[in-house]
Amino acid sequence: MxxxxxxxxxxxxxxxxxxxxxxxxxxxxxxxxxxxxxxxxxxxxxxxxxxxxxxxxxxxGHCNDKVLAATIKQASTLQHTSTAFMTQPIIDLAEKLASITPGKLEVSFITNSGTEANETAIRLARLKSKKNEVIALQHSYHGESHLASSLTGNHNWRPELPAANSIVFAANPYCYRCPFKKTPDNCSLECVKDVERVIQTQTPGSAACMIVEPIQGVGGAITPPADYFKELHKVLQKYGIYLIADEVQTGFGRTGQAMFGITSYGVDPDIMTMAKGLANGIPIGAMIATPEMAKAATKQQINTFGGNPISSATAIAVIDTIIEExxxxxxxxxxxxxxxxxxxxxxxxxxxxxxxxxxxxxxxxxxxxxxxxxxxxxxxxxxxxxxxxxxxxxxxxxxxxxxxxxxxxxxxxxxxxxxxxxxxxxxxxxx
Ligand SMILES: Cc1ncc(COP(=O)(O)O)c(C=O)c1O
Structure with missing residues (x-):
């Protein structure tokens, strides 16, 4: 041609x-x-x-027949109302997310992207904890807004501008280039100890939350050791810090071990964020939290396109396809x-x-x-x-x-x- x-x-x-x-x-x-x-x-x-x-x-898969049929059906029925009006697909999607996410995660806020999902997650953790500091990992990527790029521990994706405040970074579990010069044979999870050091030296003694990718994606598939998240979670719980799992890349079965990357490490986070694969390319993002945490988000918020009928119906078809096939x-x-x-x-x-x-x-x-x-x-x-x-x-x-x-x-x-x-x-x- x-x-x-x-x-x-x-x-x-x-x-x-x-x-x-x-x-x-x-x-x-x-x-x-x-x-x-x-x-x-x-x-x-x-x-x-x-x-x-x-x-x-x-x-x-591109233009997947089953998913495409769901998108077209919804696009020719009802395309948009905004979150100020009640529609069926956003509620059905939220119910579905509650059914496939681990632990007590149950209450969602649907967005248009992973960046927005992470923004929403940090806001909720701050509102609920009434604390400001956020811990992120070096080499992370969490999006491109002011806050999300400030949470990103990779110079390639940070603008030359003042960063958002109250964000601190801990060493990442990067075994090939271990920041503590350990090898898998003598690993003593110094990277977990580093989080505790960061809490003690760079926060007022606690923080609202820590955000992690179960496998760092943009960072280059950096895969933490098997015990990393369990040990990390213990440190966070000791200091009353919420754990946010950014599942934007690792979600929906991609790691082959569990529906979500963090669950394959045996840990249930307090908040989870998702996007990308959720609607196979139709813009979407989602944040899901426990009902207890959700109580902190009572003041009205609008997201014009978030959870619009087309994205939501598509996401439901994607999740069904992943499970059925x-x-x-x-x-x-x-x-x-x-x-x-x-x-x-x-x-x-x-x-x-x-x-x-x-x-x-x-x-x-x-x-x-x-x-x-x-x-x-x-x-x-x-x-x-x-x-x-x-x-x-x-x-x-x-x-x-x-x-x-x-x-x-x-x-x-x-x-x-x-x-x-x-x-x-x-x-x-x-x-
Ligand atoms: C782990 C992770 N979180 C958040 C984002 C941001 O998602 P979006 O580009 O949909 O805003 C990305 C995008 O690459 C990502 O990889």
Missing amino acids: TSTLNKTNYKEKRDKYLLPCIKHIYKDAPLFVKGKNQFLYDDNGKEYLDLFAGIVTVSV KLMDNCKTIGDYILTGLNELKKDFPVLADIRGKGLMLGVEIANSNKDPLVDETNKIIETLKDNGIIIGKGGIFGNVLRIKPPMIITKANVDTFMQQLQKTLSKVVK
Whole structure:
């Protein structure tokens, strides 16, 4: 197919009409015009296997038939009223979220994005606790508003502006580059002790809440040790600090072990936030809290688009699809298959220095034997894979982590294609 769109023209118009902060992942960015299941298509009809799912969002595949039918049905019935009026889908969605989230989480506020969900969560924790300080982790990403970017412990995503106040950072559980120079063999969870040090030295002795990603996504699939969250929770409970799990990337079965990342660590948070994969690409976010915490949010708030009928009906269809099609199990099976393939490749290509993650939330740190990040090589790998029809993401504080977070429907055959292309790419780029 020859494109009827002029890509060069679109690049020029992009640079003229979109703020320069909108940067594409590739030097030579394809112009995507279509998506179906785990595939994207550019303006020339070239097919790409999408292993990044629009940043971990297209959970059940592009234009998934069942979900699309629910979206269209709702769009042709009732599109919008705002939260000032009662509609059915937002209430049905809130009930569904209460049924799939852990512990006593039951009461939701539906938003348009993960950023807004985190804003709402911090506000609720502050209102309920009547405290101000918030603890976040280094290398975290929590969104792009003033507050959410201030909670983000990664210079790449913080604007050169004064940050929001009363936010303090603790060392993250980054085993490959342990901030305390420990190894998995002699790990003593110094990163948990660091949280207690932060409470004692950088807060008035307590804080409203701590916000964590169960696996740091933008940070590069940084995966805490098995006991991290249980031990962390004990410290937070000792000081009366609420735990907010930011499940924007790890939610809805993606880790292959539980519906939510934090539950796979055996911990029930006080508040959970979600977005991205919840509506497969239709804008949505959600915050869910315990009924006890919810009592602190009685003053009227409006969110014009939050939980609008189309997003809510779509989200319900996504959750049903994930459950009915047992996609969490697929995340586990295919995720393990990818890990096996990557570890096999590592024997020939030791630059695949740290292979980590769970389910279909995986990362590979590209580094030399001294652990120096190989940023140029990472960029070349990502660009070459794209030229050969494979889309993956990039992350990490140094920009040297390959992020593999495909739609939850991918197959072993898709993985075989990826491994062949990755092998060819590595032979070209690093040998
Ligand atoms: C863990 C996490 N939290 C929050 C956000 C912000 O979500 P949104 O981009 O929908 O505002 C992101 C986005 O990448 C994220 O990865």
